[in-house]
Amino acid sequence: MVSGTNGAPDAGPLPPGQASRPGPAGAGVRTRPPADLVGPRRRGDGIFRGLTLSAGIFVLAILVAIAVFLIAKSVPAIAQDKGNFFTTKTWDPDGSKVFGIAALAFGTVLSSVLALILTVPLALGVAIFIVEYAPKRIATFLGYAVDMLAAVPSVVYGLWAVYFLLKRMVPLQVFLADHFGWIPLFADPENRAGQFSQSVLAAALILGVMILPIIAAISREVISQVDPAQREGMLALGATHWEMVRMAVLPPSRPGIVGGIMLGLGRALGETIAIALVIGASFTISPHIMSSGNAIAANIAVKFAEAGSLGRNALIASGLVLFAITLVVNLTARAIIYRAGAVERSAAV
Amino acid sequence: MAKRIETIRLSCFYGSYKAVDDASLVIEPKSVTALIGPSGCGKSTYLRALNRMHEVIPGARVEGSVLLDDVDIYRPDVDPVAVRRTIGMVFQRPNPFPTMSIYDNVAAGLKLNGVRRKSELDDAVERSIKAANLWGEVKDRLGKAGAGLSGGQQQRLCIARAIAVEPAVLLMDEPCSALDPISTLAIEDLISQLKDSYTIVIVTHNMQQAARVSDTTGFFTLRGPGEAGYLVEVDTTTKIFTNPTEQRTEDYITGRFG
Amino acid sequence: MSATLTTSDAAVALRGRRLSPALLAGTIAAALVVTAVLFLLTPLGGRVGFLMVGALMVGAAVAAVSWRVEGRRKAVNRMVTVGTYISMVVALVPLVAVLGYTFVRGFKRLTPAFLTHSMANVGPLDAGGGIYHAIIGTLEEVLLATLLAVPIGLLVTIYITEYGRGQLASAIRFFIDVMTGIPSIVAGLFIFAFWVLALHRGFSGFAAALALAVLMLPVVVRSSEEMIRLVPSSLREASYALGVPKWRTILSIVLPTAATGITTGVMLAVARVTGETAPLLLTAGGNTFIHVNPFSGIQGALPLFVFDQTSRGIDAAVDRAWAAALTLIFIVMALYIAARLLTRRNALARR
Numbered sequence: 001m002v003s004g005t006n007g008a009p010d011a012g013p014l015p016p017g018q019a020s021r022p023g024p025a026g027a028g029v030r031t032r033p034p035a036d037l038v039g040p041r042r043r044g045d046g047i048f049r050g051l052t053l054s055a056g057i058f059v060l061a062i063l064v065a066i067a068v069f070l071i072a073k074s075v076p077a078i079a080q081d082k083g084n085f086f087t088t089k090t091w092d093p094d095g096s097k098v099f100g101i102a103a104l105a106f107g108t109v110l111s112s113v114l115a116l117i118l119t120v121p122l123a124l125g126v127a128i129f130i131v132e133y134a135p136k137r138i139a140t141f142l143g144y145a146v147d148m149l150a151a152v153p154s155v156v157y158g159l160w161a162v163y164f165l166l167k168r169m170v171p172l173q174v175f176l177a178d179h180f181g182w183i184p185l186f187a188d189p190e191n192r193a194g195q196f197s198q199s200v201l202a203a204a205l206i207l208g209v210m211i212l213p214i215i216a217a218i219s220r221e222v223i224s225q226v227d228p229a230q231r232e233g234m235l236a237l238g239a240t241h242w243e244m245v246r247m248a249v250l251p252p253s254r255p256g257i258v259g260g261i262m263l264g265l266g267r268a269l270g271e272t273i274a275i276a277l278v279i280g281a282s283f284t285i286s287p288h289i290m291s292s293g294n295a296i297a298a299n300i301a302v303k304f305a306e307a308g309s310l311g312r313n314a315l316i317a318s319g320l321v322l323f324a325i326t327l328v329v330n331l332t333a334r335a336i337i338y339r340a341g342a343v344e345r346s347a348a349v
Numbered sequence: 350m351a352k353r354i355e356t357i358r359l360s361c362f363y364g365s366y367k368a369v370d371d372a373s374l375v376i377e378p379k380s381v382t383a384l385i386g387p388s389g390c391g392k393s394t395y396l397r398a399l400n401r402m403h404e405v406i407p408g409a410r411v412e413g414s415v416l417l418d419d420v421d422i423y424r425p426d427v428d429p430v431a432v433r434r435t436i437g438m439v440f441q442r443p444n445p446f447p448t449m450s451i452y453d454n455v456a457a458g459l460k461l462n463g464v465r466r467k468s469e470l471d472d473a474v475e476r477s478i479k480a481a482n483l484w485g486e487v488k489d490r491l492g493k494a495g496a497g498l499s500g501g502q503q504q505r506l507c508i509a510r511a512i513a514v515e516p517a518v519l520l521m522d523e524p525c526s527a528l529d530p531i532s533t534l535a536i537e538d539l540i541s542q543l544k545d546s547y548t549i550v551i552v553t554h555n556m557q558q559a560a561r562v563s564d565t566t567g568f569f570t571l572r573g574p575g576e577a578g579y580l581v582e583v584d585t586t587t588k589i590f591t592n593p594t595e596q597r598t599e600d601y602i603t604g605r606f607g
Numbered sequence: 608m609s610a611t612l613t614t615s616d617a618a619v620a621l622r623g624r625r626l627s628p629a630l631l632a633g634t635i636a637a638a639l640v641v642t643a644v645l646f647l648l649t650p651l652g653g654r655v656g657f658l659m660v661g662a663l664m665v666g667a668a669v670a671a672v673s674w675r676v677e678g679r680r681k682a683v684n685r686m687v688t689v690g691t692y693i694s695m696v697v698a699l700v701p702l703v704a705v706l707g708y709t710f711v712r713g714f715k716r717l718t719p720a721f722l723t724h725s726m727a728n729v730g731p732l733d734a735g736g737g738i739y740h741a742i743i744g745t746l747e748e749v750l751l752a753t754l755l756a757v758p759i760g761l762l763v764t765i766y767i768t769e770y771g772r773g774q775l776a777s778a779i780r781f782f783i784d785v786m787t788g789i790p791s792i793v794a795g796l797f798i799f800a801f802w803v804l805a806l807h808r809g810f811s812g813f814a815a816a817l818a819l820a821v822l823m824l825p826v827v828v829r830s831s832e833e834m835i836r837l838v839p840s841s842l843r844e845a846s847y848a849l850g851v852p853k854w855r856t857i858l859s860i861v862l863p864t865a866a867t868g869i870t871t872g873v874m875l876a877v878a879r880v881t882g883e884t885a886p887l888l889l890t891a892g893g894n895t896f897i898h899v900n901p902f903s904g905i906q907g908a909l910p911l912f913v914f915d916q917t918s919r920g921i922d923a924a925v926d927r928a929w930a931a932a933l934t935l936i937f938i939v940m941a942l943y944i945a946a947r948l949l950t951r952r953n954a955l956a957r958r
Contacts, residue, residue, distance in 0.1 A: 048854035049770050055762030056771065056779040059828075062821060063782055066793070069800040125694025133691055136407060142695065144947055149702050151943045153882025155913045156932045160705045162917060163712075163925060171653065209701045216698070229444040233507070235405055237458035237514065238434025240684040247457060251448035263788065270790020272885035273914055297792045301888055312799075319796040323789070330788030334781065420621050427621045430680075435621065461680075 070320040077313035085317065089283050091299065093314035094307060101318050103283045107293040108322070111200050111279065112268035114289060115207035120261055123212050127219035132245055143220065150213035158277035161206050166278065167196040169205075173290050184287045193290050198280030200293035206274045211264035218260030218337075222253040255336055262333030266326045272297040296322040351378035351548045352418050352435075352517035354399060359413035360577070361394045361403055368394045370577035371413070374567055376518075381540060381549045383559035383586065386569035387601070391578025392552045393441075395569070396520050399550065400436035401429040417517070434462065437516035441523040443503035445495030445510070451478075452491040454506055458514040473513055481509035482539050501532020508539065512547070519543065521551040525558065537562050556602065560590050568598045626673055626681075638668035662693065706936065713933025716926045722934070726895035726912075734923040738931050740897040741912040744812055745938075747901040748891065748908055749881050751816035752823055757873055760827030761862075767828075768835045769857055780832075786825040794821040795886030803890070810892030812901030815908065818886035823876045830872025834865040867953040871946045878942035882935060884910035909935045 088100025173193035180186040234248035280292025354376040361369040369391035384392040397403040525533040567583035674682035724737035798818040846856040892905030916928035
């Protein structure tokens with residue numbers, strides 16, 4: 001340590017920049033008052049610390065600004081709404097000035113929840129496979145491959161869905177309508193199952209593909225962090241591999257997995273372009289998933305270019321609702337994950 | 350109930366690395382056999398090979414055979430799950446399942462084996478915890494998490510968990526190395542009680558412990574750095590600690606190496 | 608005592624009762640034969656249908672035989688194991704299908720002329736044109752977004768890892784996490800409301816960059832935070848011990864040590880925003896002509912181009928959409944793979 005001595009032994013290893021610096025690093029360190037030692041150096045530190053602090057506060061300011069600007073532009077639109085903004089199903093702000101988010105919000109939630117139902121078992125299967133069953137070398141590669149699903153741009157999924165997936169879904173739709181049509185979910189009152197057309201089901205499938213990597217990555221992370229001693233303890237009791245996973249691995253992972261599912265839900269709710277291309281833009285509230293539907297974000301993307309001044313503010317108002325919904329979902333997800341404390345923050349894509 | 354174990358020319362590998370070389374040993378029923386030796390000599394690996402926990406590690410395998418009474422547990426038609434069910438294990442670090450209550454920890458193995466009746470579970474849980482000398486300390490909080498217990502209590506809970514399924518053999522991998530001296534004594538007392546019903550094999554790095562609890566002692570060591578561990582000799586504990594046959598054993602016992 | 612264990616006798620008998628490979632193979636073959644007969648005799652048809660029904664039949668048959676021979680626990684174990692294998696395969700199907708089909712459809716239209724021409728003077732039904740203008744737009748917008756997001760992101764990271772103590776730091780951490788969940792369209796709406804409507808700056812490449820920066824910022828902070836936390840504290844202490852002030856330690860020791868990892872994170876963030884379409888719709892405006900100046904006037908971008916051409920529905924436009932999508936995938940995948948390769952060379956991250 002520099003302050004330990006005046007003598008030669010410590011002078012040697014000092015880097016040149018250090019030794020030549022004027023001030024306290026020289027001889028006679030012990031005799032100087034501490035204030036002198038600290039003074040000049042602290043200034044650079046103070047400036048730098050202030051800089052980083054203001055960057056941090058700037059981030060908080062952005063979040064506040066997002067809320068403020070969205071609210072500021074939404075309020076006039078909602079004030080001019082001739083319908084009830086929260087219960088009206090139609091969207092006609094520039095003509096009759098009757099518009100509301102009821103059908104849009106319903107469609108957003110329906111398609112996202114459907115996507116979760118389709119994708120959660122798959123994502124868990126993938127996570128369990130990668131951690132528990134796959135040989136280590138292949139596991140890393142498979143992890144990357146699944147992550148790559150998240151790297152494919154949304155618009156490419158949309159394009160692919162429109163010109164590849166939709167027509168290949170026809171047999172599935174016909175099958176569902178013929179055999180399960182008595183369940184309202186699969187009913188086909190407009191008789192469109194046999195043609196390839198946009199639908200809530202198609203949107204949910206695409207959403208499912210897009211959120212699979214998020215849920216799989218977080219689940220993989222929490223599952224792999226379970227103490228090996230727990231696994232061995234269960235195996236040593238004479239558990240089969242699956243019993244070990246079910247009783248020793250999944251219970252401690254559950255909060256993290258639930259948090260990951262919530263994050264996936266948040267992503268699905270806000271997904272825009274792929275949904276805009278496949279969901280079909282109708283303004284109804286119906287449980288028929290093979291009919292067309294709509295979603296808040298998709299509606300913004302579709303309507304924005306042709307919207308007038310009120311129309312744009314109305315779209316901002318709908319975006320504010322979306323912001324609020326995703327904020328609640330994300331806050332819940334983070335709270336769950338933080339309480340679980342197990343997941344590394346990097347896991348969320 | 351208690352069974353005899355015999356290993357015949359047992360070698361254990363991690364990939365191409367040989368950890369245990371050619372160990373042949375007979376473990377008598379209703380006795381305590383201690384395995385001692387310096388760190389890295391393969392005694393824990395050998396122990397884990399006795400209930401096929403060794404192969405849980407990717408790339409790990411064995412050569413030779415392990416007879417449980419007359420059945421070679423490495424025969425291709427033998428089910429490792431059934432082996433582990435019959436040969437219980439207690440680990441170095443207490444590892445109660447953190448999401449389960451004390452009761453559920455002990456009942457876990459029974460439930461795996463299809464015991465569903467509440468009264469049956471209650472009886473078995475009470476009997477096992479009593480056998481692990483833990484009943485007085487936990488009987489009023491069976492529904493609480495096992496992780497809330499002290500280290501020594503947790504380890505006795507793990508022993509209760511292991512004996513709840515009434516195994517034929519109980520393997521213990523340095524069960525006291527993470528515990529304080531008083532908890533260690535409690536576990537050692539427990540071991541001498543348990544040997545009336547079970548065949549016990551204990552790995553320990555503590556020679557005094559081996560001398561206190563075991564009837565038979567096996568000494569493992571390494572031929573040299575990076576080489577496989579091997580079984581130097583096995584004999585009655587008294588003989589090993591007073592008049593061992595091999596010079597290497599004597600050197601180790603008297604503290605001249607290791 | 609042994610009365611408590613109903614399965615005791617069976618379990619203690621360690622031998623037997625495992626599915627032999629021959630029986631397993633026979634079961635699988637039988638299930639496939641039954642499926643084939645089913646497809647010949649009933650109206651069932653189609654290759655995909657055969658695969659799906661066949662997989663179900665094989666699964667059911669193996670489970671049934673295993674249940675009969677090995678008991679319930681083994682059967683469940685087998686079913687779950689097969690289930691996770693199937694999940695893995697199913698999860699990879701869309702990846703292969705999207706990449707493969709985009710490649711097949713996009714490759715034939717992806718000519719040098721396509722990359723070097725814009726859509727200027729291409730009529731609505733014409734087959735020509737290219738994406739030069741969109742590439743320029745995307746490059747400028749993403750570059751500007753990176754220049755905005757990375758320095759701010761690094762400063763924030765340094766605050767929460769090196770200086771921040773107590774509630775403010777954890778609040779910033781928490782809200783950075785929340786910020787990753789902001790839908791991209793909301794980021795676009797925010798910049799539209801703030802930059803275009805409130806400040807009257809109009810649509811531009813820079814407005815698009817602002818929206819993308821809002822999306823990049825939290826990703827950069829989170830990945831670089833993780834990397835900086837991996838820098839061993841002994842390195843910092845060694846520097847302090849030499850009398851180097853904290854801020855210089857951070858700049859000359861901590862950041863360079865974490866540089867590879869931070870670069871990886873930045874590349875992944877760039878890859879993510881390069882494909883973003885929704886915010887650009889509300890901020891860049893879209894342009895079919897080459898527009899180089901990002902600071903004023905509407906500008907195109909690759910994702911916008913794909914979206915626009917997809918919506919047009921005519922064959923020539925759809926061909927252009929595939930080719931542009933392929934270009935976009937090439938760019939994004941190149942960034943993604945480069946980032947992963949960098950990770951493998953990163954000594955810090957190799958834990």
